Amino acid sequence: xxxxxxxxIFESTWKFFASVKLAIFLLIILATxxxxxxxxxxxxxxxxxxxxxxxxxxxxxxPTVYNIFAKLGFMDMYGSWWFVGFLVLFSINLIICSIDxxxxxWRLINTPQRPxxxxxxxxxxxRKEATFNAKLNTAKDEFLNxxxxxxxxVLEATEDNSIQLYTxxxxxxxxxxxxxxxSIVLIFIGALIGIRFGFKGYLxxxxxxxxxxxxxxxxxxxxxxxxxxCNWYDTKYYADSDTPxxxxxxxxxxxxxxxxxxxxxxxxxxxxxxxxxxYQANYGMLSSTAAGQFILDITPNGGQQNTVRLPxxxxxxxPGTGIKGTIVDFSTALxxxxxxxxxxxYSEMMVNPAIxxxxxxxxxxxFTGWILKRYPDTGILPGGHKIKFVDNWGIEYTGLxxxxxxxxxxxxxxxxxxxxxxxxxxFISHRKIWVNIANDKKSVRISIGGSTNRNRLTFEKEIDKxxxxxxxxxxxxxxxx
Amino acid sequence: xxxxxxxxxxxxxxxxAMIIYVAFLVVKNRTVGIIATTMTIFGFxxxxxxxxxxxxTSFHFWASSNPESGYIESLLRAAPLRNLYESLIFFVWxxxxxxxxxxxxxxxxxxxxxxxxxxxxxxxxIDVSGTAKEIQPLIxxxxxxxxxFHVLLSFLGYAAFGVSxxxxxxxxxxxxxxxxxxxxxxxxxxxxxxxxxxxxxxxxFLSLSVAERAELIRSHFLKATFRSESGGVVTASWIVSIxxxxxxxxxxxxxxxxxAGLSLTTEMLDDITYxxxxxxxxxxxxxxxxxxxxxxxxxxxxxxxWDPKETWSLITWFVYALxxxxxxxxxxxxxxxxxxxxxxxxxxxxxxxxxxxxLSGLHAYGSG
Numbered sequence: 001x002x003x004x005x006x007x008x009i010f011e012s013t014w015k016f017f018a019s020v021k022l023a024i025f026l027l028i029i030l031a032t033x034x035x036x037x038x039x040x041x042x043x044x045x046x047x048x049x050x051x052x053x054x055x056x057x058x059x060x061x062x063p064t065v066y067n068i069f070a071k072l073g074f075m076d077m078y079g080s081w082w083f084v085g086f087l088v089l090f091s092i093n094l095i096i097c098s099i100d101x102x103x104x105x106w107r108l109i110n111t112p113q114r115p116x117x118x119x120x121x122x123x124x125x126x127r128k129e130a131t132f133n134a135k136l137n138t139a140k141d142e143f144l145n146x147x148x149x150x151x152x153x154v155l156e157a158t159e160d161n162s163i164q165l166y167t168x169x170x171x172x173x174x175x176x177x178x179x180x181x182x183s184i185v186l187i188f189i190g191a192l193i194g195i196r197f198g199f200k201g202y203l204x205x206x207x208x209x210x211x212x213x214x215x216x217x218x219x220x221x222x223x224x225x226x227x228x229x230c231n232w233y234d235t236k237y238y239a240d241s242d243t244p245x246x247x248x249x250x251x252x253x254x255x256x257x258x259x260x261x262x263x264x265x266x267x268x269x270x271x272x273x274x275x276x277x278x279y280q281a282n283y284g285m286l287s288s289t290a291a292g293q294f295i296l297d298i299t300p301n302g303g304q305q306n307t308v309r310l311p312x313x314x315x316x317x318x319p320g321t322g323i324k325g326t327i328v329d330f331s332t333a334l335x336x337x338x339x340x341x342x343x344x345x346y347s348e349m350m351v352n353p354a355i356x357x358x359x360x361x362x363x364x365x366x367f368t369g370w371i372l373k374r375y376p377d378t379g380i381l382p383g384g385h386k387i388k389f390v391d392n393w394g395i396e397y398t399g400l401x402x403x404x405x406x407x408x409x410x411x412x413x414x415x416x417x418x419x420x421x422x423x424x425x426x427f428i429s430h431r432k433i434w435v436n437i438a439n440d441k442k443s444v445r446i447s448i449g450g451s452t453n454r455n456r457l458t459f460e461k462e463i464d465k466x467x468x469x470x471x472x473x474x475x476x477x478x479x480x481x
Numbered sequence: 482x483x484x485x486x487x488x489x490x491x492x493x494x495x496x497x498a499m500i501i502y503v504a505f506l507v508v509k510n511r512t513v514g515i516i517a518t519t520m521t522i523f524g525f526x527x528x529x530x531x532x533x534x535x536x537x538t539s540f541h542f543w544a545s546s547n548p549e550s551g552y553i554e555s556l557l558r559a560a561p562l563r564n565l566y567e568s569l570i571f572f573v574w575x576x577x578x579x580x581x582x583x584x585x586x587x588x589x590x591x592x593x594x595x596x597x598x599x600x601x602x603x604x605x606x607i608d609v610s611g612t613a614k615e616i617q618p619l620i621x622x623x624x625x626x627x628x629x630f631h632v633l634l635s636f637l638g639y640a641a642f643g644v645s646x647x648x649x650x651x652x653x654x655x656x657x658x659x660x661x662x663x664x665x666x667x668x669x670x671x672x673x674x675x676x677x678x679x680x681x682x683x684x685x686f687l688s689l690s691v692a693e694r695a696e697l698i699r700s701h702f703l704k705a706t707f708r709s710e711s712g713g714v715v716t717a718s719w720i721v722s723i724x725x726x727x728x729x730x731x732x733x734x735x736x737x738x739x740x741a742g743l744s745l746t747t748e749m750l751d752d753i754t755y756x757x758x759x760x761x762x763x764x765x766x767x768x769x770x771x772x773x774x775x776x777x778x779x780x781x782x783x784x785x786x787w788d789p790k791e792t793w794s795l796i797t798w799f800v801y802a803l804x805x806x807x808x809x810x811x812x813x814x815x816x817x818x819x820x821x822x823x824x825x826x827x828x829x830x831x832x833x834x835x836x837x838x839x840l841s842g843l844h845a846y847g848s849g
Contacts, residue, residue, distance in 0.1 A: 401781055
């Protein structure tokens with residue numbers, strides 16, 4: 001293969017990757033193929049998608065269709081070789097076409113603006129003409145002032161019988177589109193860094209327990225170089241409703257046996273330590289609740305509050321009263337049946353936790369009462385003694401999302417760049433204006449010409465304003481002549 | 482007084498305005514046009530009042546159940562953009578707002594007949610879909626400052642796309658010449674489907690008793706026609722709608738003549754389509770995609786999970802990116818780009834409603 005042929009191949013490859021046609025093709029392909037993954041559930045149990053496919057293609061065809069889909073990577077589509085391949089092509093296209101077009105844009109930005117002949121001005125895309133009864137210099141001053149007031153940096157060219165003002169603004173806005181392209185490339189880089197150097201794991205941590213690793217899956221632990229402990233987990237509810245108001249956990253970080261950080265995390269407010277972020281993701285009940293403790297605040301009427309921790313079946317005494325209590329029952333979600341009036345548990349989650357306490361009075365009289373955590377009034381005994389059901393601790397776990405993503409800074413930078421780039425790209429345009437002022441017998445003849453790369457209607461209005469402002473100013477000065 | 486009365490008045494005003502705008506296209510009488518605009522402005526004022534009232538009510542609701550929350554925080558959490566109902570209302574508000582700006586800027590009323598039906602579609606959908614209208618407590622996932630900005634900017638973007646859809650539709654109606662042209666078939670079928678759904682929802686609405694309307698959980702969407710329990714009604718609905726679409730195809734050429742008599746130039750329609758996308762695209766990219774991703778990252782530690790809502794937003798983004806590139810550097814002009822603008826808005830509708838109704842994902846709570 002000769003040098004020339006090599007060069008030809010390189011050039012045609014370059015042209016192919018720089019072409020708008022490829023960009024349009026890739027945008028169409030990405031948009032249409034992406035739809036598949038929103039219909040077929042991704043990374044799901046085969047049964048789920050088989051059911052969906054039976055509905056679409058019938059029971060007999062479903063397994064075959066499933067196998068074809070699975071071979072095509074539809075079950076984990078966004079990670080399939082061909083989809084990733086299109087994304088790679090998309091970024092190559094983006095980079096090459098930007099490099100290909102950049103020199104031309106750079107020249108457009110840096111070519112100095114030159115004065116034009118009056119005829120050239122009159123044939124600009126946006127043009128205006130006017131005549132004033134004024135001196136050449138008066139007219140020039142006023143146009144200069146008006147342009148300067150709009151923050152234009154004005155250049156002048158003087159000839160025998162005429163002066164030309166010429167100016168441009170927003171030329172660097174032409175770079176905005178490259179900034180947007182760059183930001184997309186940065187997002188891809190950030191995503192790659194995140195995949196290569198970060199992880200997305202989880203950790204279910206029972207109240208009071210600690211762990212020195214998170215998990216990618218039950219069999220794949222990721223060691224952390226510190227210990228994380230959950231002091232407690234709690235769901236808060238809106239008053240008189242089962243709508244959750246907040247999911248909260250108190251998390252402690254322990255390093256070399258010392259507590260280095262403590263925070264109550266909630267949804268939208270995670271804990272970050274050493275680049276690893278712990279998010280409140282979910283919660284649940286432990287299968288064994290034997291280790292659970294009931295925390296009660298006991299306040300005799302007029303006396304001091306003291307806190308006790310009791311197991312199921314545990315007993316306590318209200319200090320100085322001789323009243324004894326024993327925990328005899330527990331419900332995760334107590335309610336009174338609407339029809340029968342009987343008490344029952346309506347959920348296995350801790351929606352409305354309650355304990356039943358068997359009281360024994362000093363005179364031997366016995367009675368049982370329910371105390372509800374969400375309704376402290378239920379704990380006021382005859383005689384004004386208070387028992388507050390603070391928590392049933394140690395039977396729930398907090399579900400944490402554990403993530404490390406060193407690529408996130410690329411994503412943040414890209415987000416800012418993309419925002420700025422798009423704003424400049426659509427709302428700031430490169431505008432050039434020429435104002436030619438020529439003596440014409442006793443008056444002056446004004447020709448304005450202009451061009452813009454975007455938003456032409458707005459620019460036309462700007463030119464109209466320029467002329468009318470200057471005209472007003474010139475006419476205002478006319479009597480002094 | 483409750484804000485819902487004002488919402489109902491504004492919804493009524495918009496639907497009446499839609500009918501008058503269509504009448505204006507036919508009779509081309511200036512007075513009729515002025516009445517249509519006045520009706521729209523009246524509806525807009527009523528709706529703005531209702532939005533403010535709802536915000537105030539929500540504010541007290543939030544502040545009473547979250548006493549530890551500060552004034553600004555309560556104001557942010559109470560913004561009426563918190564569920565499907567409020568977002569649809571805000572979408573209609575933004576759509577009408579942008580439409581009124583264009584009407585005054587371009588001094589042209591004709592576009593009203595293409596934009597108000599989108600508003601009517603959204604308003605009827607609220608009433609027949611069983612969307613909960615009361616102010617609900619905000620679940621933990623939504624308690625973030627991102628909520629306001631993410632939803633606000635996304636829906637302003639969607640509204641701008643809605644306007645571009647109206648203008649692009651008017652554009653292809655104006656430029657197609659014969660019934661056998663592909664573009665003509667495309668727009669006649671599209672308008673046919675669009676009007677069929679609008680009318681079917683109108684029938685749903687009229688067939689609902691007051692009691693059924695109060696029953697919030699059940700969707701009545703197309704229950705009186707295509708999704709009726711009676712097989713006969715379903716068959717009849719299909720036959721009628723196919724006949725209706727066929728009629729639009731057959732007589733649609735007349736619509737072109739109606740439009741031809743107005744001062745709507747193809748340049749103006751093309752310009753409005755582009756301008757709306759030029760406004761919608763940055764708003765949607767920044768507010769919808771970027772802010773959504775940053776919010777997801779701060780709440781779940783994942784900025785992109787390819788869940789259906791995210792993916793459909795990205796599909797929408799691809800379509801509008803395609804529009805911009807095809808138009809500015811690809812040399813596409815006229816019908817082809819107008820069709821892209823229409824496809825873009827269909828993707829928006831799917832992102833917004835289709836995903837909530839048909840598919841599920843992280844945004845499932847948005848359907849409440």
